[in-house]
Amino acid sequence: MDADSERIPDEQLVREFGLLLSATTRLERIVGRALERRVGVTHVMFEVLLRLNDGCRSMSHLAQEMILTSGGMTRLANRMEKAGLLVRETSPTDRRVQHASLTDRGRETLHRAMLVHSEVLREFFSGPLSDGQRAVLKDSLLLLEARGRRELPSLG
Numbered sequence: 187m188d189a190d191s192e193r194i195p196d197e198q199l200v201r202e203f204g205l206l207l208s209a210t211t212r213l214e215r216i217v218g219r220a221l222e223r224r225v226g227v228t229h230v231m232f233e234v235l236l237r238l239n240d241g242c243r244s245m246s247h248l249a250q251e252m253i254l255t256s257g258g259m260t261r262l263a264n265r266m267e268k269a270g271l272l273v274r275e276t277s278p279t280d281r282r283v284q285h286a287s288l289t290d291r292g293r294e295t296l297h298r299a300m301l302v303h304s305e306v307l308r309e310f311f312s313g314p315l316s317d318g319q320r321a322v323l324k325d326s327l328l329l330l331e332a333r334g335r336r337e338l339p340s341l342g
Contacts, residue, residue, distance in 0.1 A: 213311060217310075220306045221303065225295060225298050232296075234252065235288065237252070238272060245260070246259075248286065269291075270291040273289055275287075
C-alpha cells in the first residue's frame with residue numbers, strides 16, 4: 187500500500203465503527219432505563235455495586251475504575267450512601283483514604299439489578315444472535331480489548 191492510499195479515508199471502516207458505538211450506546215441506555223425503572227438505580231450505580239461486591243473498596247480505585255474524577259465519585263457515593271446502598275469509612279492506616287462497602291440493602295439491590303440486567307441482555311444482546319455469532323463477537327471483542335489495553339493500559 188502506498189502513502190497516498192493510506193491517506194484516503196476508509197468510509198466503510200468509519201461506518202462500521204459508528205455502528206459499534208451506536209449499538210453499545212443503545213444497549214447501555216436500554217439496560218440503564220430498565221435498571222432505573224425496575225430497581226431504582228442508575229447504570230453507573232449498578233457498576234459501583236458490582237465493583238464493591240467484587241472486593242474493590244478504595245474510593246480512589248473505584249473512581250479510576252469507573253473513569254470518574256474524585257469529585258464525581260464522591261458525589262455518586264454520597265447519593266448511594268444516602269440511598270442506603272453503601273457505607274464509607276476512613277482507612278485505619280491512612281486518614282486520606284476512604285473505603286466503601288456494600289450494605290445489606292446494597293447487596294439486595296445488586297441481586298435484583300443483576301436479575302434485571304441479565305433479563306434485558308438476554309432480550310437485546312444475546313437474543314438476536316446465534317451461539318456462533320456470539321462466539322465470534324466475544325472473540326472479536328476480546329481481541330480488540332486486548333489491543334486497546336496494550337495501547338492504553340489505564341482509562342484514567
